[in-house]
Amino acid sequence: MSVSQIYESLTEIFQTVFDDDSLAATPELTAGDIDEWDSLSNLRLMLTVEKHFNIKFSAAEIGKLKNVGELAALIEAKL
Amino acid sequence: MSANLYVNLSWLPRRPENFNELCRTALDSQGELGMRIRTLAGYGLDENALNRVFKVIVKTRDAGLSLAPLLPFRLGVISNANSHFLAPALTATAARHGIDLECIEADYGQILQEALDPDSTINRARPDAVLIAIDYRGLPLRFTPGDEKAHAETVGQCLQHIAAIRNGLHENGGAFCIVQTLARPVKSLTGSFELALPGTMRSLINAINIGLAESLAGTTDILLDVADLAETVGLAQWHDPTFWNLAKLPFSSLYLPLYAEHICRIIAAQRGKSRRCLILDLDNTVWGGIIGDDGLEGIVIGQGDATGEAHLDVQQTALGLRERGIVLAVSSKNTDEIARKPFREHPDMLLREEHLAVFQANWNDKATNITAIAKELSLGLDAMAFLDDNPVERNLVRQMLPMVAVPELPADPALYTRYLLAAGLFEAVAFSAEDGRRAEFYQDNARRVALQQQVGDLDAYLVSLDMHISFQAFDDTGRTRITQLINKSNQFNLTTRRYSEEEVRETQNSADCFTLQVRLSDVFGDNGMISVIICRQADEDWEIDTWLMSCRVLGRKVEMAVLQEILLHARSRGVRRLLGCYRPTERNQLVADHYAKLGFEAGAVDADGASHWLLDVATTPEQPVPMKITRL
Numbered sequence: 001m002s003v004s005q006i007y008e009s010l011t012e013i014f015q016t017v018f019d020d021d022s023l024a025a026t027p028e029l030t031a032g033d034i035d036e037w038d039s040l041s042n043l044r045l046m047l048t049v050e051k052h053f054n055i056k057f058s059a060a061e062i063g064k065l066k067n068v069g070e071l072a073a074l075i076e077a078k079l
Numbered sequence: 080m081s082a083n084l085y086v087n088l089s090w091l092p093r094r095p096e097n098f099n100e101l102c103r104t105a106l107d108s109q110g111e112l113g114m115r116i117r118t119l120a121g122y123g124l125d126e127n128a129l130n131r132v133f134k135v136i137v138k139t140r141d142a143g144l145s146l147a148p149l150l151p152f153r154l155g156v157i158s159n160a161n162s163h164f165l166a167p168a169l170t171a172t173a174a175r176h177g178i179d180l181e182c183i184e185a186d187y188g189q190i191l192q193e194a195l196d197p198d199s200t201i202n203r204a205r206p207d208a209v210l211i212a213i214d215y216r217g218l219p220l221r222f223t224p225g226d227e228k229a230h231a232e233t234v235g236q237c238l239q240h241i242a243a244i245r246n247g248l249h250e251n252g253g254a255f256c257i258v259q260t261l262a263r264p265v266k267s268l269t270g271s272f273e274l275a276l277p278g279t280m281r282s283l284i285n286a287i288n289i290g291l292a293e294s295l296a297g298t299t300d301i302l303l304d305v306a307d308l309a310e311t312v313g314l315a316q317w318h319d320p321t322f323w324n325l326a327k328l329p330f331s332s333l334y335l336p337l338y339a340e341h342i343c344r345i346i347a348a349q350r351g352k353s354r355r356c357l358i359l360d361l362d363n364t365v366w367g368g369i370i371g372d373d374g375l376e377g378i379v380i381g382q383g384d385a386t387g388e389a390h391l392d393v394q395q396t397a398l399g400l401r402e403r404g405i406v407l408a409v410s411s412k413n414t415d416e417i418a419r420k421p422f423r424e425h426p427d428m429l430l431r432e433e434h435l436a437v438f439q440a441n442w443n444d445k446a447t448n449i450t451a452i453a454k455e456l457s458l459g460l461d462a463m464a465f466l467d468d469n470p471v472e473r474n475l476v477r478q479m480l481p482m483v484a485v486p487e488l489p490a491d492p493a494l495y496t497r498y499l500l501a502a503g504l505f506e507a508v509a510f511s512a513e514d515g516r517r518a519e520f521y522q523d524n525a526r527r528v529a530l531q532q533q534v535g536d537l538d539a540y541l542v543s544l545d546m547h548i549s550f551q552a553f554d555d556t557g558r559t560r561i562t563q564l565i566n567k568s569n570q571f572n573l574t575t576r577r578y579s580e581e582e583v584r585e586t587q588n589s590a591d592c593f594t595l596q597v598r599l600s601d602v603f604g605d606n607g608m609i610s611v612i613i614c615r616q617a618d619e620d621w622e623i624d625t626w627l628m629s630c631r632v633l634g635r636k637v638e639m640a641v642l643q644e645i646l647l648h649a650r651s652r653g654v655r656r657l658l659g660c661y662r663p664t665e666r667n668q669l670v671a672d673h674y675a676k677l678g679f680e681a682g683a684v685d686a687d688g689a690s691h692w693l694l695d696v697a698t699t700p701e702q703p704v705p706m707k708i709t710r711l
Contacts, residue, residue, distance in 0.1 A: 016127050019099075019134065040163055043322065044126055047332045059325040 001079055006072050013052055017045045027069030053079065085312045085337050087123050090486040090502035091175075092477065094122035102131045106138055113146045113179070118481065120174035126164075126335050132171035136179075149179035152346060155201040155209035155254060157185040157193050157244070159217025160329035165339070172339035176347035177461070187327075190217070191240075194247030202252035208349070209248050210257045210303075210342060211241065214329045215264060215284060223278035224269065230277035234286045238294065245300060256300040257345065260288040262309030262330070265318055301345050301508050308334070308341060341503070348506040354484055355517075356458055357400055357505075358449055359393075360467035361411035361418055361440070365430065366390050367492065371417050371570035371630065371666055381427025389492035393466075394429040396496040401434055404514035405505050406456060408437040410448045410465070412633060414570070414668050415440045436518070437528060442669055444537060444634050445472050446479035455528040464504045468492070469631065470603040471544065478540055538705060541635055544601045546706035548637065550644050553587035553594040560608050561596055564627060569666040572627040573659065573673060591616040593648055597641060599632055599706075606632060610641055619655040621645075626659070630669075640704040642677050649696045658682075659692035 010025035018036045031037040037045075046062055049055075049071070055078040065071050083089065095101070098119070105115060116139070120132050139146055154169065156162050166182035173180035183204040185193040190213065193199040201209060218237045223229035245256045263284040267273045273281040288306055295302055309317035312334055319331035330338065347353065362369045367379030367386040379387040380394075401407050407430075411418050418440035422432045432438065437455055439448040445467070453460050460482040467473050473485045486502040488495050507514075553561055562580045569575065578586070586592045597610035609632045613625040623645075628637060649657060659674040661667075674692035675681065678699065682691035 019131055021099075039326070043164070043326055043328065043332070044130070047322075048127060051333065056321065059321050062325060 001076075003072065003076060006075055006079075009052060010049070010068065010072060010075075013045070013048050017041060017048055025068050025072075027067065027072065029068040030066065049075065055079070084498065084501060086333050087125070088336055088340060089123060089489070090498045091121065091123035092474075092487055094124060094128060098122065098128065099131065102135050105135045106142065106144070109144060112139060112144055113149045114481070116146065116174050117149065117177060120171050124171070124336060126168060126332055129168045129171040129336060129339070132174065133167035136170055136174065146174075146179040149174060149177055150350060151179045151181070152208075152350070153181045153183065153204065153206040154346070155183045155185065155204060155206040155248075155252070156212060157190050157201060157209060158212035158329070159188060159190060160212065160214060160323075161187065161327040162212060164328070164332065164335065165212070168335050168339040169342060172336070172343045173346065175340075176343045177352055178343060178346060178350070180343070180346075190244060191247070194244040195251065197251040199251075202248070205252060206254045208257055208301075208346065209252065209254045210259075211244055211248075212259060212329065213241065213261075214259070214305075215261045215280070216323075216329075218261070218287070220280065220283055221278075222268075222280065224276055225278060227277045230283065230286070233278070233283055234290060237283075237287050238290045241291065242294065245298075255298075255349075257303050257342065258291055258295065258300055259303045260291055260306040262306050262314065262317055265314045301349060303342060303345060305338075308337065312337070344503045344506040345508055348508045352461065353506050354405070354464040354504040355462040356406040356408060356436075356452070356456060356464065357397060358408045358410050358452060358463060358465045359397060360445075360465075360469070360472065361409060361413060363468045363492070364390070364466060364495070365393060365397075365409075366421060366425075366428075369570075369630065370421060371413055371669075372567055374569075375420055375424060378421060378425070380421070380425060386492060387427070389495065391427070391429065392496050393492070393499075396499065398429060398434065400505060401518045402515065403505075403507070403510065404517040406436045406458075406518050407434055408452045408456070409435055409439060410445050410452065411440045412442055412445075412630060413440040414666070417666060434518075439528065442633065444475065444479075446476050449476060449480060449483060451528045464502075466495070466499060468495075471601065471631075471635075474603075475540055478543070479536075537634075541705040544603075544635070544705075546599060546601045546635065547709060548640050548704075548706045549598045549709040549711055550641075551596050551598075551711040553583065553596060555587075557596045557608065558583055558587065561611055564608065564611050564629075565625065568627040568629070569664070570630050570669050571633065572625075572664075572667050573623070573670055574625055574662045575664050575667060576625055578625075586613055593621060593645075593652075595641070595644065597628075597637070597644075599635075599637060610637060612641060612645060614645065614649075614657075617658065619653075620658050621649055621654050621656075622658045623660065626673075636704050636706070638673065638677065639702060640706060640708070643702060643704060644708075646696060646699060646701075654696050656696060657694040659694070660689055661692070662687075662689045 007025050014023045014025050015021050018034055046057060053075055061074060101119060116135055156165055162184055166184060169182055170180045183201060183206055185201050193201045221233045248254050248256055261284045263281060267281060269276055269279060273279045276282060292302060317330050317334060322328040359365055367390050368377055370378050380390050381387045397407055421428050437452045439452060449463060449465060453463055460480055464484040465476055468488055476483055477485050484504045486499055488498050558580060562583050566577050586594055593614040595612035596608055599606045599609045610628040611625060614621040615624050659679050661671060679692035679694045682693050684690045
């Protein structure tokens with residue numbers, strides 16, 4: 001799967017999790033940019049990503065993530 | 080695949096493509112908002128989709144709008160884990176069960192305080208019930224391998240701890256409690272021997288679960304068997320140590336929809352909303368095959384055949400449900416006499432007429448029949464569940480009678496009962512001696528009830544099926560299937576004339592014959608070839624030598640579409656009249672009025688009972704049909 005395909009999937013996932021069709025996953029996107037992105041919805045986001053790509057994250061990996069760019073890189077490394 | 084059953088709640092209909100859109104616009108029109116939200120919640124939804132429905136409910140409340148007819152219920156939640164994610168999932172899931180749920184969450188980890196303090200968040204809220212969501216990590220489980228005395232002490236302490244919580248909630252808040260069994264952790268320190276060794280996790284949890292179940296006798300509290308849920312989906316799937324460590328999620332969120340579904344089921348059951356009657360389809364549900372076409376010898380039921388055993392399992396399960404008080408009924412598209420035959424004469428049938436309270440075998444649509452069954456039993460439609468292998472029938476009933484529960488079924492009949500029981504339609508929170516006798520109480524030897532007029536708007540449903548019909552003259556490719564249908568069809572067959580493949584070939588090549596092979600597809604897929612027509616030139620007229628159709632597509636105006644097609648060709652070839660003939664057999668009563676219904680004029684009746692029918696081609700107007708037409 002190419003990086004652009006990962007971002008495409010992530011855009012879909014962000015729209016689903018945060019119920020907002022105007023969202024687009026970009027490398028610089030962070031939790032500060034989306035009102036609804038709190039610790040609880042972050043868990044839903046991680047779970048939805050795991051389910052979609054059929055991968056598992058460790059707690060440390062999730063804890064370290066700073067923005068969507070790092071999330072995409074982590075996904076790419078696991079595929 | 081079975082694991083997906085419990086993740087996706089596959090017994091529920093799949094959510095439509097425009098589900099998000101439907102959620103977003105739910106409040107735009109205000110009529111029957113409660114029912115529309117119930118419909119939205121009625122699909123198989125994952126956590127994100129449940130969240131969407133939850134938002135609709137919150138918006139409805141914020142706008143001061145009514146959620147009626149959903150029944151208000153207040154649920155307190157106390158847990159040793161993170162329970163913040165529960166409220167949205169529970170609230171949305173409750174709507175599926177006709178409940179307008181309000182969740183009151185206790186502060187994290189404050190279990191005993193919440194229960195014992197009359198002024199706590201939970202007790203002050205005076206909820207109807209409190210969910211005590213404690214897992215094994217919330218109890219003082221001491222690992223004391225081989226020490227029987229310590230084992231007994233630990234079990235006693237854990238049970239006492241939960242009893243103290245329950246008592247506190249009863250006394251201070253007046254709520255009944257929903258008490259969870261413990262899902263044991265996957266890891267075993269001693270292996271298989273663990274179950275036999277006192278003081279180990281496995282043997283402690285086993286003893287506590289049994290103790291919990293026993294402690295409920297004589298109380299109003301209700302058991303939520305989480306241990307059973309976790310074992311059903313697999314303990315290794317249920318427990319997710321990463322998310323426990325990260326956020327104290329007590330189990331994998333993949334199973335949140337399932338967990339919420341089970342909690343809401345018992346709340347609904349406690350409010351008397353469980354189903355009381357199971358209505359069974361017959362062909363390809365209760366037995367394999369079609370009794371009207373395959374006959375008593377041709378249907379598959381019983382030991383020794385994989386498909387026969389799968390259907391036997393359906394019968395066994397129905398009988399088991401009857402033992403615990405569920406009333407059984409039959410709704411089948413069949414001739415009554417023929418449909419009853421296996422019950423009376425097939426040696427391998429477990430289900431007999433005496434097990435059935437109502438037996439509706441006729442050619443009406445099933446929504447009308449189910450309404451008649453409910454009326455006859457004096458039960459509401461919301462007490463009915465309907466099991467049918469045919470997705471078209473399932474959807475028709477869902478659309479026309481949304482209160483009836485209609486579980487989805489997979490293609491493989493071996494899994495029918497797994498889906499039916501996973502749907503949990505008959506959830507019980509108690510069992511009385513009366514329950515065991517209830518089915519008998521309703522019994523009246525498989526009576527049949529007179530039908531009221533048809534319910535609902537059938538035409539609108541037919542349009543929603545997006546049917547595509549294709550017409551084609553006989554050809555080499557279709558000939559084998561055409562011959563098969565000619566020699567197999569018994570019910571929707573006007574003349575029951577059988578032809579060999581060679582004879583079909585002659586028809587195909589004859590200039591004096593007009594032939595049609597008809598195929599139909601719809602939103603559920605391709606039904607394949609469903610009708611065969613042979614007309615023979617007789618002077619200026621066409622004699623309809625053969626008209627047969629698969630009963631699977633009955634009641635969908637396919638006959639009408641076929642007639643339009645015959646008329647179209649007859650007109651272009653200057654044919655004067657269509658001559659129909661109905662030759663009665665033991666099996667084809669269904670089509671006795673076929674030509675009368677299509678507007679043919681009655682003609683002579685022969686000594687053997689065959690009736691003749693005429694239709695003037697030029698003066699018969701065209702009729703619209705609810706499907707798209709392709710000519711190949």
